[in-house]
Amino acid sequence: MLEKRKLSGSKLFVKKFGGTSVGSIERIEVVAEQIAKSAHSGEQQVLVLSAMAGETNRLFALAAQIDPRASARELDMLVSTGEQISIALMAMALQRRGIKARSLTGDQVQIHTNSQFGRATIESVDTAYLTSLLEQGIVPIVAGFQGIDPNGDVTTLGRGGSDTTAVALAAALRADECQIFTDVPGVFTTDPNIDSSARRLDVIGFDVMLEMAKLGAKVLHPDSVEYAQRFKVPLRVLSSFEAGQGTLIQFGDESELAMAASVQGIAINKALATLTIEGLFTSSERYQALLACLARLEIDVEFITPLKLNEISPVESVSFMLAEAKVDILLHELEVLSESLDLGQLIVERQRAKVSLVGKGLQAKVGLLTKMLDVLGNETIHAKLLSTSESKLSTVIDERDLHKAVRALHHAFELNKV
């Protein structure tokens, strides 16, 4: 459980800046200038920083030279220095502007995690020190991505990293907003590089954001979105490099959000492959063996339904989608497996992409699915596989059709219009 502590006085923002935003001395100065302005305007601020872009990879590469399977504890001790460097530099940049500031490691803040080195989970945050700094008018600058375990060992957080640190601090401090500064100005209806009519969303619901994040929108990691939702922390995504309101990810009246356009965005995933194993009953020993194999290789898959809408029959084949980069290692393992167990015929399709309509209450509206398939059909794009849920309708297509598909769907569902 997170300890909560109410702050009196002006508005409090927890602001997280990623590796690109603090990737050079020049960029640190840009951020410091912006923070100094906000401080002068009376905002209370807690900063959370990532390591300077490239630093974490540099450190991992050093470790890999010694031991590609180095212990997770020592890797955490090593890479946590990246954030310690950026927070110290930011403190100097703020102090030079006359702003009182203090850099703090995860240990100094007392960000307690479990002992899962490399993918630790925050268990509690002690706000006493942070609150006392804020009361003294000092801007705390906290190292993201790190904490300490019950033994006092340095840990790094799992996926979501510094975003999760920011959300946890915002929750514990009851901040008015947790602001995630990135290199894009907010959440868009789809990737503006693919469709220039893509529109920045002023507001998005948590569930939809979560789905967008899971489906590959890079602005936020799903784990930090879930964390924010759980602790009811208002999240905002903004650009570090240009002014703007960004996108507010809002909890609150779910029914009100549902009133909004049911399709709110189009998410994409590239570099995927599908694997179908014919004649494989889900109850069989072979199926269990396949699942065990996927778990062992730590391959994230999504099980999907082959698009045979008119056939009503027991599922006799299993299809799933995985990152193209993982195909070869999986095939190798399956080959080993097939020496002792007949897996049946394997069908591998590479260079696939997934395009997803994201919104609320989508599964109930069968017409949406039909419309989606129609739009794609009109563009002679073959939708190969389907996956649906309350908040998304996904289809797998050839990667070379991706841009065409996104533009057609974005237009057909009028996502460029408010």
Add this chain to the structure above:
Amino acid sequence: MLEKRKLSGSKLFVKKFGGTSVGSIERIEVVAEQIAKSAHSGEQQVLVLSAMAGETNRLFALAAQIDPRASARELDMLVSTGEQISIALMAMALQRRGIKARSLTGDQVQIHTNSQFGRATIESVDTAYLTSLLEQGIVPIVAGFQGIDPNGDVTTLGRGGSDTTAVALAAALRADECQIFTDVPGVFTTDPNIDSSARRLDVIGFDVMLEMAKLGAKVLHPDSVEYAQRFKVPLRVLSSFEAGQGTLIQFGDESELAMAASVQGIAINKALATLTIEGLFTSSERYQALLACLARLEIDVEFITPLKLNEISPVESVSFMLAEAKVDILLHELEVLSESLDLGQLIVERQRAKVSLVGKGLQAKVGLLTKMLDVLGNETIHAKLLSTSESKLSTVIDERDLHKAVRALHHAFELNKV
């Protein structure tokens, strides 16, 4: 006060490796190999590491880009990451060799210092955690040069840095020896680059070592020697890169040490200047103003006696020696000072060096001084100024005469012979 804790069982060594010794992955592997061998032979070891060579300077340079007068607290937060990187990498290298090892920050060891950021002094060391690791057969790898202050802020130690950490741990753990691994095989009678007949000393007394260190022998910083002497820690200086016994710096029977050759080594200091102010009584207001000026500029000086052996008169001039690099800033300040106070005539002599006979009971033996001046005179080297103490006889000469002087004295005092 240091907490002391006795260890049972095999011999315990605290081993410190400097930046050059851990300056690359290759060198870290070399050290790890050596530590692994010692571990297999049953030694108990605590490692203390500096940052990889160049890393600390890289970090200071980053800070200087933001603010050349960055706060000492934030500089310590920044540069302490250097040691954290090298200890994590060393732990990985040992673990890959099957040696149980754990990296520890100054905070994790509980190396308590005062709050003098950038030049903190160790106040206590908690040995409980280290001892428990040793009892479990785990090699603790401690970040040198760092500690925490009473507020939990990261501090870095003053001059002597990681050597002082090693001595403090050796004292607290009552280690059998504190071994300082450097890039030279020990302490020599003089610089082997100047006189190839220079001989490595097997043993040297603390007082003599301290004098050597103060006079510019680079192997150990005087502060760590003093610290070792105070806590009666046997110190040994060895090479990281070649096998050998190194030099043991030994406390113990002072009279026995005094029985050894009275002159034990020749120390040198280069890049010096002398400044003489004529007609300046030490009791005068002007003299006080001069001292205040030196203190303000934090210039270390050594006051010396002009070599006018036959004159018996009140001292009417003040001479002192300082680093050549500090001359210009001092002259500038003295010029400002002279606007309000007549300082008299200034004589500046640059490109000076100091050559010192180092040993025990030297002041009592007037013959040594005469012999020294004779040797130099025979080489037509003009000894300009003298400074004597119980453990050294120093003279200032032209820097261009330095090598000739060292070789002549080394030969005349038979330092090449055991």
